[in-house]
Amino acid sequence: MDEFDIERAKKEMQPWNWWGIPTFFKCPWDEDPANCDIALVGVPHSSGNGSTERDQHLAPRAIRNTSGWYRRAHQHYGIVPWDIARINDLGDAPLPEAMVNDISVEHIEAYFKTLDAAGTRPVSVGGDHAITGPILKAIAGAGAKTTGGEKTALLHFDAHRDDYQHIPHWLGSRRSAAHWAHYTVVEDHVDPERSVQLGMRGNPIKPREDVNHSILGYKLITADDFFSIGIEKTVQIIRDRVGYAPLYITFDLDVLDPTEAPAVANLEPLHRGLRAWECLQIFHGLRGMNIIGADIVCMIPTKDTAANITSMTAMAIMFEFIALIADYLNSR
Ligand SMILES: [Mn+2]
Numbered sequence: 660m661d662e663f664d665i666e667r668a669k670k671e672m673q674p675w676n677w678w679g680i681p682t683f684f685k686c687p688w689d690e691d692p693a694n695c696d697i698a699l700v701g702v703p704h705s706s707g708n709g710s711t712e713r714d715q716h717l718a719p720r721a722i723r724n725t726s727g728w729y730r731r732a733h734q735h736y737g738i739v740p741w742d743i744a745r746i747n748d749l750g751d752a753p754l755p756e757a758m759v760n761d762i763s764v765e766h767i768e769a770y771f772k773t774l775d776a777a778g779t780r781p782v783s784v785g786g787d788h789a790i791t792g793p794i795l796k797a798i799a800g801a802g803a804k805t806t807g808g809e810k811t812a813l814l815h816f817d818a819h820r821d822d823y824q825h826i827p828h829w830l831g832s833r834r835s836a837a838h839w840a841h842y843t844v845v846e847d848h849v850d851p852e853r854s855v856q857l858g859m860r861g862n863p864i865k866p867r868e869d870v871n872h873s874i875l876g877y878k879l880i881t882a883d884d885f886f887s888i889g890i891e892k893t894v895q896i897i898r899d900r901v902g903y904a905p906l907y908i909t910f911d912l913d914v915l916d917p918t919e920a921p922a923v924a925n926l927e928p929l930h931r932g933l934r935a936w937e938c939l940q941i942f943h944g945l946r947g948m949n950i951i952g953a954d955i956v957c958m959i960p961t962k963d964t965a966a967n968i969t970s971m972t973a974m975a976i977m978f979e980f981i982a983l984i985a986d987y988l989n990s991r
Pocket of ligand 1: 817818819911914925957
């Protein structure tokens with residue numbers, strides 16, 4: 660046997676899922692946001708939603724594990740994201756007071772401000788939906804470098820509206836997973852006139868007056884609306900509404916039908932949810948848009964199937980967001 664070149668062998672092994680350290684998509688681990696165009700970030704935060712099980716902080720670890728399988732080219736766009744953009748795993752947002760939601764959201768905001776200052780675009784894995792408020796505050800609105808101080812458009816996939824201005828607190832949290840879609844509008848980080856909430860369904864805790872519209876100004880496309888108007892019309896509504904504004908995407912996995920994503924925090928059974936492939940068609944319809952960041956939230960890996968289907972679906976969605984941003988950056 661010739662001399663074994665160990666360093667070369669390590670490079671050859673690097674793409675294989677079961678070999679080495681499981682970073683997101685086996686990207687380099689580099690905590691400096693200045694070193695990447697797209698920042699893959701875990702936000703292991705679980706104290707923003709006390710209405711259900713709280714193992715949502717375990718999702719970044721689960722998706723790091725499954726995503727190694729999926730370091731792929733994007734066939735539909737004809738790109739290899741890892742080759743056309745600098746994409747690193749930055750690790751996790753530090754949460755030294757993880758049990759206290761309203762302090763943790765401030766820590767999340769401070770962390771994401773370092774990404775904003777570096778000019779990188781985050782694709783994050785929660786955590787519960789309380790993480791989206793501080794991310795939006797850090798990267799959009801007055802003082803944000805990412806949007807040049809402008810508000811962002813928001814595309815919000817969810818079974819729930821998370822806009823509970825009429826609930827003063829959620830088990831003590833005032834910036835919870837149920838409040839973020841409200842306070843980011845009234846504090847001028849999100850422009851509701853350019854934003855869409857998509858996929859809402861099921862029964863609320865109390866009957867709402869504004870069942871088919873948003874008094875905050877969002878365009879609301881309920882799951883039933885979506886099933887009647889279809890994918891193409893939905894994409895057209897989103898593109899017309901967002902226009903050339905910067906766009907942030909937040910994806911609560913409970914928008915998916917529970918048959919495809921069982922391991923989520925607030926399951927909505929009986930009422931039909933979106934299929935993963937329908938979401939995929941919508942993502943493809945967003946190609947070319949100025950997507951400044953995205954997150955995937957509300958996964959509880961301890962409830963997943965033996966085949967980790969929710970984790971696999973979540974990481975495939977994460978890949979789509981990475982590909983959309985890499986493709987946009989590459990086409991500028
Ligand atoms: Mn939800």
